[in-house]
Amino acid sequence: MATEAHPYYKKLHHLTVCMVPHDEDRRVWEQLTKVRTQLRDPGLYRWPPHANLLYPFLDIRPTPESGDTTPRNAINMDIVDGLKRVCHLYDPFTVRLEKFGTFGGSKRGVLWIYPDSRPRGNGGDEAHDAEPLVALQASLEAQFPMCMDQRKTGAFSPHITVSHFADLKCAREAQALVETEWPTDLSFQVREVYLMQRLGDDGQFERVATIGLAGHETIVHRQPLRFANMPESEEEWVRRERMAMKDRRNKGSRGHRRQRESIRTGRPSRVKDSPVVIEAKRAMREAKREMLLAENNGEPPETAKIHEAIFRAKEEELRAFQNLQGQAQSEKQVTSTPATNESTSS
Structure with a gap:
């Protein structure tokens, strides 16, 4: 039975259901981490090596209509049960890379x-939909029909991202380089999939629940569980690569929209953030992450209020810096506008 589309359910990009190599598959993790590091993957800290099955995924908090009085970090067990029902129908299977x-x-x-x-033994002649991973993903979609994003191109195409590049040409050059040294016997067994969550813009995806396939246990973790082979902190080069990728995406999408809006309205497009504003944004995001962590970890109400107050203060500080930047830009535009000579008729 499919999970009903409840009005409270909404899809969030900091939640996913995905396949990840088990912590014990050290050789797989080492090979993937090595090549992701060599190719300067912007997602090295944020994402474990994974294949998304349902992404973005549903808000996992209990629905307000349930009258649930459990802590704010509780999980909607209807969602977990829906995942469990599907996954328990599938036997563990092997994935080769x-x-x-x-x-x-x-x-x-x-x-x-x-x-x-x-x-x-099938010689690669079996139909694509006969693959256990593909069949599992299709069943999960049937259980959660509001999460069809993996079929944007018409069919689910399982993949584990290795790295992001400025363009397709660079990605193909990297492919040619990696293929010459890649081992031909790299594989792992899939015994479980994971419901994962990221807290804050600078956070890392961690396990909220482990959903076992047939014969394996489903566990809802008391606290989000980091993968043992993931970095404990984001190195500076990873953050720079992530920001550069974000900037490329902004220029490629929002930049064009802002340009069209500027032409339509006659107002100038948004100026580039100053270093002060950028630093204020980072401080606000970090404060927000700490606030969300406090909520998720079930901290005492007074502690949660302190974190919320810090976040609100950083939010106000950012707004003040943005206003100052806007005023400075307006003054700059006024002073740079050529004066017009008005002639009077006699």
């Missing part, structure tokens, strides 16, 4: 590796 691929264009490039779950 042998083939790379790319997608993108002139403004974006992605290198990925194909998580091939086709049983050996």
Whole structure:
């Protein structure tokens, strides 16, 4: 039975249901982490090596109509039960990491590796939908029909992202380089999938629940659980790469929209943030992350209020700096506008 589309359910990009190599598959983690580091993957800290099955996923908090008085970090068990019902129908299966691929264009490039779950001995002739991973994903979509985003191109195409690039040409060059040294016998067994959550813009995706396949346990974690092979902090180069990727995406999407809006309204498009505003944004995001962590960890109400007050203060500080930047820009435009000579008729 599919999960009903409740009006409270909304999809969030900091929640996902995905496949990740088990912590014990150290060789797989080492190989993927090595190549992601070599290729300067912007997602190295934020994302474990994964294949999204349902992303973005539903808000997992209990619905307000339930009258639930559990802590704010509680999980809607209807969602967990829906995942469990589907996953318990599938036996564990093996995934092999042998083939790379790319997608993108002139403004974006992605290198990925194909998580091939086709049983050996079929010679690769079996239909794509016969793959256990593909079949599992289709069943999860049937259970959660509001989460069809993995089929934007018409069919689910399982992939594990290796790194992001400025364009497709760069991604293909990286593919040619990686394929020469990639081991041909890299594989792991899928015994479970994960419901994962990221807290704050600078956070890392961690396990909220482990959903076992047939014969394996489903566990809702008391606290979000980090993968053992993931970095404990974001290195500066990773943050720079992530910000650069974000900037490219902004210029490629919002930038064009702002330009069109500027032409339509006659108002100038948004100016680039000053270093002071950028630093204020970082401080606000960090404060927000600490506030969300306090809520998620079930901190005492007085502690949660302190974190919320800090976040609100950083929010006001950012707003003040943005206002100052806007005033400075307005004054600059006024002073840079050429004066017009008005002639009077006699």
